[in-house]
Amino acid sequence: MSLTPQSADAGPYDALLLYSFGGPNKPEDVVPFLRNVTAGKGIPDERLEEVGEHYYGFGGKSPINEQNLALKAALEAELAERGIDLPVVWGNRNWEPYTTDAIDELERLGARRAVALVTSAYSSYSGCRQYREDLAVTLEKRGQLGPDGSTGVQFDKVRSYFNHPGFVAGNAEAVLEAYEELEKKGGDPATAKLVFVTHSIPDTMEEASRVSHATYSAQHLDLAAVVAAVVSEVRGHAVEWELAYCSRSGPPSQPWLEPDINDLLTERAGEGLKDVVMSPIGFVSDHMEVAYDLDTEAMATAAELGMTAVRAGTVGTRPVFVSGLVDLVLERAALARGEDVAEETVGNLPPFRSVCAPGCCLRRDGEPSGVPALCGVDLNS
Numbered sequence: 001m002s003l004t005p006q007s008a009d010a011g012p013y014d015a016l017l018l019y020s021f022g023g024p025n026k027p028e029d030v031v032p033f034l035r036n037v038t039a040g041k042g043i044p045d046e047r048l049e050e051v052g053e054h055y056y057g058f059g060g061k062s063p064i065n066e067q068n069l070a071l072k073a074a075l076e077a078e079l080a081e082r083g084i085d086l087p088v089v090w091g092n093r094n095w096e097p098y099t100t101d102a103i104d105e106l107e108r109l110g111a112r113r114a115v116a117l118v119t120s121a122y123s124s125y126s127g128c129r130q131y132r133e134d135l136a137v138t139l140e141k142r143g144q145l146g147p148d149g150s151t152g153v154q155f156d157k158v159r160s161y162f163n164h165p166g167f168v169a170g171n172a173e174a175v176l177e178a179y180e181e182l183e184k185k186g187g188d189p190a191t192a193k194l195v196f197v198t199h200s201i202p203d204t205m206e207e208a209s210r211v212s213h214a215t216y217s218a219q220h221l222d223l224a225a226v227v228a229a230v231v232s233e234v235r236g237h238a239v240e241w242e243l244a245y246c247s248r249s250g251p252p253s254q255p256w257l258e259p260d261i262n263d264l265l266t267e268r269a270g271e272g273l274k275d276v277v278m279s280p281i282g283f284v285s286d287h288m289e290v291a292y293d294l295d296t297e298a299m300a301t302a303a304e305l306g307m308t309a310v311r312a313g314t315v316g317t318r319p320v321f322v323s324g325l326v327d328l329v330l331e332r333a334a335l336a337r338g339e340d341v342a343e344e345t346v347g348n349l350p351p352f353r354s355v356c357a358p359g360c361c362l363r364r365d366g367e368p369s370g371v372p373a374l375c376g377v378d379l380n381s
Contacts, residue, residue: 166324
């Protein structure tokens with residue numbers, strides 16, 4: 001089911017790259033995976049072993065890989081239902097199948113131009129630019145990146161989709177289901193606080209994200225306001241909400257976005273809050289940050305505080321979300337063909353760029369990375 005009428009023409013693209021973070025599949029993978037994630041930071045293996053305890057608690061396996069396979073299958077089914085012949089190839093920045101493996105597969109398929117769909121809905125260094133850099137660096141290592149940005153397989157990308165109707169509707173569905181679950185658990189939906197949760201980032205990365213139409217945090221606040229309004233309308237009463245963060249890392253001296261979800265729960269409990277619904281809008285699927293930071297840590301905090309807490313689902317493979325992703329692919333294809341396209345959004349922010357602006361989403365404000373990045377106005381911008 002398409003949210004909006006779309007041409008079924010995916011040209012000029014002959015493949016879709018489902019591009020994700022990656023995660024370990026077994027205990028022996030954990031430290032090598034974390035070495036990839038922290039490459040260049042000089043973190044010793046002893047410290048990585050400590051960080052890896054989150055993964056070891058789940059048998060050394062991240063749920064993200066199976067979830068990506070499920071999303072790949074859902075995208076293939078939606079494309080087939082619409083009669084669109086567009087193979088879907090999966091690749092990761094930090095684990096198998098790596099970016100270079102995905103490019104190998106694209107070449108085996110004979111793909112000449114692919115559109116990349118990143119499993120992050122927001123515009124930031126870690127959610128967008130780092131993927132663009134990884135594509136460029138991988139092609140450079142393969143000897144397939146020309147000084148003008150020309151590549152063996154040409155890549156474009158789908159715009160950041162936090163304010164696309166499919167992502168918004170999928171999150172609203174999940175929150176409404178969570179309110180029903182809260183009621184079953186004996187909580188009071190009328191007084192429950194709705195807390196939206198996303199991955200924290202350093203303040204420097206937040207400032208650098210201003211080159212986009214809005215900062216990383218502003219993107220989340222825009223989506224949260226829309227979802228809360230939908231929930232309020234359906235529930236028949238105003239829903240109070242806040243935005244919190246999780247998964248902070250790095251040295252204590254480095255400021256990151258706050259408040260942490262556990263700190264927020266503690267503070268609100270002190271003010272008398274008894275019931276809470278947590279909505280992980282910063283995540284596309286229930287991977288490790290959700291499974292550990294929310295389902296394990298935050299739920300334990302809520303229990304210690306005597307709160308009745310429910311965690312809403314992520315968009316995952318919800319039909320409305322998957323349909324919206326295919327709409328985004330077709331929208332990007334039409335833009336690539338030079339057609340006038342109504343880029344649908346919900347909320348107060350405009351559609352974000354599918355061709356990134358110079359200096360977009362650097363790691364730190366005003367500091368060029370020195371690393372090439374595809375899918376932008378300039379390879380080195």
